[in-house]
Amino acid sequence: MRIPTDLDVMQAIYDTYLAAYNERSKTPRNSPYLPIDVRAVASSLNSNPDVLFGRLYYHLAPKYGTTDDSGHPIKVFQMKVGPDKVCRNMSICEVT
Numbered sequence: 649m650r651i652p653t654d655l656d657v658m659q660a661i662y663d664t665y666l667a668a669y670n671e672r673s674k675t676p677r678n679s680p681y682l683p684i685d686v687r688a689v690a691s692s693l694n695s696n697p698d699v700l701f702g703r704l705y706y707h708l709a710p711k712y713g714t715t716d717d718s719g720h721p722i723k724v725f726q727m728k729v730g731p732d733k734v735c736r737n738m739s740i741c742e743v744t
Contacts, residue, residue: 650694651695669682708725709723
């Protein structure tokens with residue numbers, strides 16, 4: 649089993665969820681956070697879902713997080729946003 653790179657992980661999430669994000673952005677609930685299925689992403693990467701989850705939260709989130717103009721953190725991944733669990737902020741770190 650090959651360990652996916654950061655780019656592999658971010659690209660898999662982006663490719664899988666871009667259409668859903670674009671559709672959601674047309675609604676009043678246009679939060680940049682979109683729930684993701686860690687098991688499905690891990691499966692697409694031939695990776696372990698528990699390892700991927702840890703990587704998202706303990707490696708990628710701090711590495712790619714940013715701050716707004718007033719210094720408040722903008723997180724790439726959130727455990728919970730409203731009713732949604734395991735969410736990816738699709739408005740930052742878009743991989744093209």
